[in-house]
Amino acid sequence: MVKQKLVVIGNGMAPGKALETLIELAPEAYDITIFNAEPRVNYNRIMLSPVLSGESTFEDIIIHGDGWYIENGITLYKGHKVTDIDRDAKTVTSEAGVTVGYDKLLIATGSTPFIIPIPGHKLAGVLAYRDLDDVDAMLIAARSGGKAVVIGGGLLGLEAAAGLQMQGMDVTVLHLMPTLMERQLDESAGYLLEKTLTERGLKILTKANTKEILGEKKVTGVRLEDGTELEADIVIMAVGIRPSKNLAEQCGIKTGRGILVNDKMQTNDPDIYAVGECIEFEENCYGLVAPLYDQAKIVGKTLAAKDTDGFVHPETATKLKVTGVNLYSAGDFSGGEDREDIVLRDATQGIYKRLVLKDNTIIGVVLYGDTEDGPWFFQHIKDKTDISEMRETLIFGPAYQGGAPVDPLQAVAALPDDTEICGCNGVSKCDIINAIDEKSLSNLDDVRAHTKASASCGTCTGLVEKLLALTLGDDFKPDAIKPVCGCTDKGHDEVRRRIVAQELKSIPAVFQELEWSTSGGCAKCRPAINYYLICAWPDEYEDDGFSRFINERIHANIQKDGTYSVVPRVWGGMTSSKELRAIADVVDKFDIPAVKYTGGQRIDMLGVKKEDLPGVWADLNSAGMVSGHAYAKGLRTVKTCVGTDWCRFGTQDSTGLGIKLEKFLWGAWAPHKLKLAVSGCPRNCAEATCKDIGIVCVDSGYEIHAFGAAGLHIKGTDVLGIVPTEEAVIEHVGALVQMYREQGHYLDRMYKWKDKVGFDYIVETIMGDAKARKVYYDRFVYSQKFFQIDPWAERVAGKEAHHFNPIEIVQPKAGILEPAE
Amino acid sequence: MSVKSENWLDLCEVSEIPSQGSRIVKTPTGCLALFKTAEGEVFALNDKCPHKQGPLSQGIVHDKFVTCPLHAWVFSLETGEAQGADEGRVATFPTRIVNGRVEISLTALIEGKAA
Ligand code: SRM
Ligand SMILES: Cc1cc2nc3c(=O)[nH]c(=O)nc-3n(C[C@H](O)[C@H](O)[C@H](O)COP(=O)(O)OP(=O)(O)OC[C@H]3O[C@@H](n4cnc5c(N)ncnc54)[C@H](O)[C@@H]3O)c2cc1C
Ligand code: SF4
Ligand code: FES
Numbered sequence: 001m002v003k004q005k006l007v008v009i010g011n012g013m014a015p016g017k018a019l020e021t022l023i024e025l026a027p028e029a030y031d032i033t034i035f036n037a038e039p040r041v042n043y044n045r046i047m048l049s050p051v052l053s054g055e056s057t058f059e060d061i062i063i064h065g066d067g068w069y070i071e072n073g074i075t076l077y078k079g080h081k082v083t084d085i086d087r088d089a090k091t092v093t094s095e096a097g098v099t100v101g102y103d104k105l106l107i108a109t110g111s112t113p114f115i116i117p118i119p120g121h122k123l124a125g126v127l128a129y130r131d132l133d134d135v136d137a138m139l140i141a142a143r144s145g146g147k148a149v150v151i152g153g154g155l156l157g158l159e160a161a162a163g164l165q166m167q168g169m170d171v172t173v174l175h176l177m178p179t180l181m182e183r184q185l186d187e188s189a190g191y192l193l194e195k196t197l198t199e200r201g202l203k204i205l206t207k208a209n210t211k212e213i214l215g216e217k218k219v220t221g222v223r224l225e226d227g228t229e230l231e232a233d234i235v236i237m238a239v240g241i242r243p244s245k246n247l248a249e250q251c252g253i254k255t256g257r258g259i260l261v262n263d264k265m266q267t268n269d270p271d272i273y274a275v276g277e278c279i280e281f282e283e284n285c286y287g288l289v290a291p292l293y294d295q296a297k298i299v300g301k302t303l304a305a306k307d308t309d310g311f312v313h314p315e316t317a318t319k320l321k322v323t324g325v326n327l328y329s330a331g332d333f334s335g336g337e338d339r340e341d342i343v344l345r346d347a348t349q350g351i352y353k354r355l356v357l358k359d360n361t362i363i364g365v366v367l368y369g370d371t372e373d374g375p376w377f378f379q380h381i382k383d384k385t386d387i388s389e390m391r392e393t394l395i396f397g398p399a400y401q402g403g404a405p406v407d408p409l410q411a412v413a414a415l416p417d418d419t420e421i422c423g424c425n426g427v428s429k430c431d432i433i434n435a436i437d438e439k440s441l442s443n444l445d446d447v448r449a450h451t452k453a454s455a456s457c458g459t460c461t462g463l464v465e466k467l468l469a470l471t472l473g474d475d476f477k478p479d480a481i482k483p484v485c486g487c488t489d490k491g492h493d494e495v496r497r498r499i500v501a502q503e504l505k506s507i508p509a510v511f512q513e514l515e516w517s518t519s520g521g522c523a524k525c526r527p528a529i530n531y532y533l534i535c536a537w538p539d540e541y542e543d544d545g546f547s548r549f550i551n552e553r554i555h556a557n558i559q560k561d562g563t564y565s566v567v568p569r570v571w572g573g574m575t576s577s578k579e580l581r582a583i584a585d586v587v588d589k590f591d592i593p594a595v596k597y598t599g600g601q602r603i604d605m606l607g608v609k610k611e612d613l614p615g616v617w618a619d620l621n622s623a624g625m626v627s628g629h630a631y632a633k634g635l636r637t638v639k640t641c642v643g644t645d646w647c648r649f650g651t652q653d654s655t656g657l658g659i660k661l662e663k664f665l666w667g668a669w670a671p672h673k674l675k676l677a678v679s680g681c682p683r684n685c686a687e688a689t690c691k692d693i694g695i696v697c698v699d700s701g702y703e704i705h706a707f708g709a710a711g712l713h714i715k716g717t718d719v720l721g722i723v724p725t726e727e728a729v730i731e732h733v734g735a736l737v738q739m740y741r742e743q744g745h746y747l748d749r750m751y752k753w754k755d756k757v758g759f760d761y762i763v764e765t766i767m768g769d770a771k772a773r774k775v776y777y778d779r780f781v782y783s784q785k786f787f788q789i790d791p792w793a794e795r796v797a798g799k800e801a802h803h804f805n806p807i808e809i810v811q812p813k814a815g816i817l818e819p820a821e
Numbered sequence: 822m823s824v825k826s827e828n829w830l831d832l833c834e835v836s837e838i839p840s841q842g843s844r845i846v847k848t849p850t851g852c853l854a855l856f857k858t859a860e861g862e863v864f865a866l867n868d869k870c871p872h873k874q875g876p877l878s879q880g881i882v883h884d885k886f887v888t889c890p891l892h893a894w895v896f897s898l899e900t901g902e903a904q905g906a907d908e909g910r911v912a913t914f915p916t917r918i919v920n921g922r923v924e925i926s927l928t929a930l931i932e933g934k935a936a
Binding site: 178546553800 | 830832833836837838839840841842844845846847848849852855858859860861873874875876879880881882883884885886888890891893895897899900902904917919920921
């Protein structure tokens with residue numbers, strides 16, 4: 001039999017496997033020639049990371065040594081980049097001028113790292129992470145220590161960062177998205193990963209958009225979009241890969257994102273095959289080895305003229321090869337209507353496991369911390385196993401299957417008496433059981449009060465509850481604490497307490513540490529947690545606009561037709577001709593259909609188009625007006641009456657005090673809206689006695705009222721007491737507002753908070769305990785430093801411009817889309 | 822090989838849609854809401870809530886759902902189906918991400934006619 005000529009372009013992992021298969025099945029079929037742009041043999045590219053970190057050497061990761069090529073009679077041109085394929089003459093030619101003819105050609109050019117074309121991307125010291133040369137360059141740079149910036153917090157970027165750090169560099173990772181590896185991990189796992197890596201000394205900046213790489217000839221640093229500059233001796237770009245398809249494209253082979261192939265890896269030229277990362281199959285491109293090996297086996301068999309099933313787009317699983325970090329993800333793990341999540345979180349161990357089920361099969365898995373069962377779950381994904389039988393214990397992995405189902409109560413009963421249940425306060429199982437017996441405790445709060453168990457970080461709450469259930473039997477009724485929403489069994493108080501006690505500073509952190517049962521929360525809990533975090537960490541927490549209702553997100557009130565209303569602040573209800581004129585001009589300029597005096601002593605412009613909002617705000621701003629927060633769970637209005645300025649009955653300057661209070665309180669977020677009024681005498685023209693906080697001026701000073709409302713429920717206020725001066729009013733009101741801010745459940749008006757904690761407790765604190773009052777007052781004043789920024793002015797200056805700029809499709813193809821009727 | 826004979830229309834960079842947020846796409850036949858989930862998936866839906874025409878683009882995005890800003894109906898971003906006790910459905914349009922850019926199926930747009 002005359003041997004055919006097979007030429008292979010590229011000597012990566014995919015063709016390596018293809019040749020192994022071919023040679024095993026038909027050792028004599030071909031004369032094989034390989035051209036490889038890299039000057040070396042086939043090696044295990046995925047193990048470059050251990051080489052970079054120093055845990056392996058290049059020799060360790062070679063797949064086919066020189067001997068293998070000799071043994072199999074293969075000619076390998078190392079360092080030869082093929083620059084031309086002549087399909088008519090059936091030859092390929094390398095840059096160095098070698099031309100070889102072929103009967104069959106296998107293109108395996110892999111892919112090319114994507115380099116973002118920002119200024120400076122060509123400077124010396126800007127590296128990709130793809131081959132051994134990149135690793136060598138990094139190792140040389142690392143020898144002198146210094147600083148590295150890695151752009152891209154995906155798999156490659158993080159492996160590069162961890163490796164460089166192990167080589168002694170000071171490494172910062174810049175990631176555009178809010179959480180790391182967002183393509184492989186959900187937010188919760190991304191949060192844990194960031195936590196682990198940060199604890200290990202990597203600096204990670206998320207939502208970081210690199211604008212420019214700085215330096216004259218060599219890199220000296222990078223500048224981000226927000227102006228931040230970071231020093232850098234090297235910059236690694238790991239932002240993605242693109243299939244290397246140019247060579248194929250040039251010679252007329254059909255390409256899309258990659259080289260288009262059928263399920264036998266054949267291109268549109270029947271004598272030319274392609275395999276590996278350079279291909280596109282049914283609109284999929286590949287970046288992991290497992291599917292490439294499947295392709296390689298198919299191409300190997302096909303070349304050996306053996307029958308084979310066609311390639312089917314497979315599921316893939318990802319692991320991160322950073323020592324000490326365990327994560328595993330596979331399949332489709334985004335939520336959805338026909339899907340169900342099983343989530344297991346163990347906050348103390350930093351473990352997060354999530355299975356996504358659909359029609360009684362597992363379709364996705366994300367594991368963090370404990371990944372041992374990953375392959376087992378992955379097998380079930382691939383096999384589409386019906387899991388209904390083992391559903392209850394599925395998340396515990398194979399160890400629990402087949403055995404007796406684990407009864408958590410029995411497991412707790414079996415714990416030895418001296419087992420420490422509450423680590424924070426050193427309380428053992430028998431301490432708790434004895435306390436329950438001896439002091440007839442019946443609920444969690446009692447146990448907390450008497451033993452301190454579960455009173456600090458709260459992670460042992462579940463265990464304590466089980467001990468209560470064991471000791472009391474049916475007498476134990478876990479108090480009917482209303483959970484925040486369906487995503488958790490924890491109530492508002494517990495969530496608030498633990499945010500502070502455990503220093504949780506982001507929404508994913510709360511979800512993880514409090515063992516939320518959903519991955520991303522819901523429209524009920526997200527706004528609540530966002531508020532709790534703002535209140536707890538005014539200086540540190542970055543507000544998440546997308547966890548707010550639309551009104552607060554864009555600082556205007558949505559109307560039933562999707563337009564917005566705009567209500568500027570009119571301090572204490574006092575306005576001027578200048579403000580009124582500016583309002584009139586805005587109404588004319590933007591053709592605003594309705595203008596109305598509100599029930600809150602100010603003016604509402606209704607029916608403003610969303611895109612016009614920044615323009616409207618800009619004009620109001622330039623007349624000195626700012627947002628009235630008519631949309632906010634926060635300070636709304638401070639109504640006043642004319643007081644001693646004009647009124648014959650006025651006892652104090654109610655207008656002036658109202659303005660002072662509004663200037664002091666504006667911008668503060670609260671559990672619900674907060675309205676005040678100041679009346680100049682007990683005739684109460686400002687309706688202060690149905691406000692959250694009302695001040696009624698009297699001859700001897702100022703009567704402080706609170707807990708009124710006039711909305712769904714009409715509530716008259718209760719009187720807290722009388723204070724002598726305006727300064728005292730401000731201190732008392734500031735303290736009261738802060739106490740409500742720190743304790744109120746989200747969406748409880750002030751009176752509901754009072755009903756929960758008790759009027760006496762509040763009066764004793766605010767009126768009777770000068771020290772406590774001062775502490776609340778100081779915390780309020782501190783927090784206000786961060787929130788008295790006019791949100792309108794910020795947006796006029798360009799913040800979150802995407803809200804106001806729609807993307808327009810203007811007749812994409814003439815006449816295809818009919819204009820709207 | 823299955824290369825579908827669908828026409829795709831380029832809209833924007835994936836990064837131009839805020840995570841768990843949306844952009845409005847104005848078409849000559851009405852507005853679409855382009856959503857991005859926390860996991861980076863992109864969905865296009867008609868921007869009108871079947872209940873009382875609320876602009877869904879302005880709602881809160883959670884997992885693969887959006888809650889309408891007007892009366893809090895919840896819709897699946899994948900199917901457009903209203904969740905829970907509410908009944909109704911919004912039109913959805915196929916999208917795909919190519920080299921970091923969002924494309925929408927022009928074929929579906931022409932057939933579906935956004936509101
Ligand atoms: C504009 C205004 C009516 C008016 O034309 O006068 C108004 C308009 C709305 N009120 Fe009000 N309330 C307005 C004064 C009041 C008052 C009177 C007052 O503040 O002196 C009350 C009763 C006092 C009170 O709050 O205790 C009032 C009790 C409510 C309630 C019931 C609150 C409650 O806890 O029971 C709601 C519903 C809610 O907040 O959940 C509400 C909700 C609303 C909303 C925000 C409904 C909504 O979610 O879209 C309306 C927004 C329309 C808009 O876009 O501007 N509005 N609303 C008033 C704006 C005042 C301002 O200058 O900011
Ligand atoms: C650092 C790193 C870590 C990774 N970790 C993992 C992991 O943990 N798990 C996983 O599954 N995958 C991982 N991958 C991805 C995996 O390595 C690739 O999917 C796989 O190596 C691709 O194989 P390939 O044969 O298609 O292409 P490549 O291995 O890229 O080989 C292509 C070869 O073709 C050569 N070439 C290109 N053009 C020409 C030309 N015109 N003429 C001659 N030669 C040419 C190139 O020089 C290159 O050597 C990792 C990748 C990297 C870089
Ligand atoms: S009373 Fe009802 S209808 Fe009138 S503004 Fe207030 S919420 Fe709207
Ligand atoms: S308009 Fe969407 S819920 Fe009413």
